[in-house]
Amino acid sequence: MKTNSxxxxxxxxxxxxxxxxxxxxxxxxxxxxxxxxETGELCLQNLDKKPDxxxxxxxxxxxxxxxxxxxxxLDKIKNSNPNIPVIMLSSQDKIDVAVSCMHHKAFDYIVKSETAFLRLQKAIETIFKYQKMEKELNWYIDRM
Structure with a gap:
């Protein structure tokens, strides 16, 4: 995970x-x-706080x-800043809903259940692993 702050x-x-x-x-x-x-509108109004x-x-x-x-x-978040990872959470356990979220550039789709918190923790860890790998890859590409 993110270690500096x-x-x-x-x-x-x-x-x-x-x-x-x-x-x-x-x-x-x-x-x-x-x-x-409690609403998407409130979230969008606060994107200037730069969520990770x-x-x-x-x-x-x-x-x-x-x-x-x-x-x-999700679409408005991605239009504002496509680099903010968004994990979708829902009580719907339907594959078409999950696929739709992924098509809209969600990082992951997690169903609300007794294991949802653990899955959210793992998804956040994965986000920071990917970001670290991307930085390293870009560093190597810049050196070529």
């Missing part, structure tokens, strides 16, 4: 109880600077029915 993590979910539970789990199991948002990773719920209309959904939010 805290990982800036955005958690976006309209299920306030699940959102708080995730926040607490991350606070107790890592060195994270966490911000939580965003965990984004697929459905975001539990509080406001007219709220932007997860895919719309």
């Amino acid at each position: 805290k990982i800036r993590l955005f958690l976006v979910d309209d299920d306030i109880i699940f959102l708080k539970m995730l926040e607490i789990q991350f606070q107790h199991h890592g060195d994270f600077d966490i911000e939580t948002f 990773v965003i965990i984004l719920d697929f459905h975001l209309d539990g509080i406001t029915k007219s709220a932007m959904n997860g895919l719309e939010t």
Whole structure:
């Protein structure tokens, strides 16, 4: 994982109880600077804080029915900064939903379950491994 400072993590979910539970789990199991948002719109308004990773719920209309959904939010995040890794999180265990998220450039798709937190931790570790490998590869390419 990132070693020089805290990982800036955005958690976006309209299920306030699940959102708080995730926040607490991350606070107790890592060195994270966490911000939580109940809508995609609030997340987008805070992208200038440069999150290292965003965990984004697929459905975001539990509080406001007219709220932007997860895919719309994902697209706007990627339009703003394509380098921010976004992990989609959903209670839907449907392959077509997962494939759609991946087509929209999500880093991973994780189903909300009793193992979701462990899978999220692994996905975040993988993000930083890929970023490290990419830096090393670019360093070598620049030397050629």
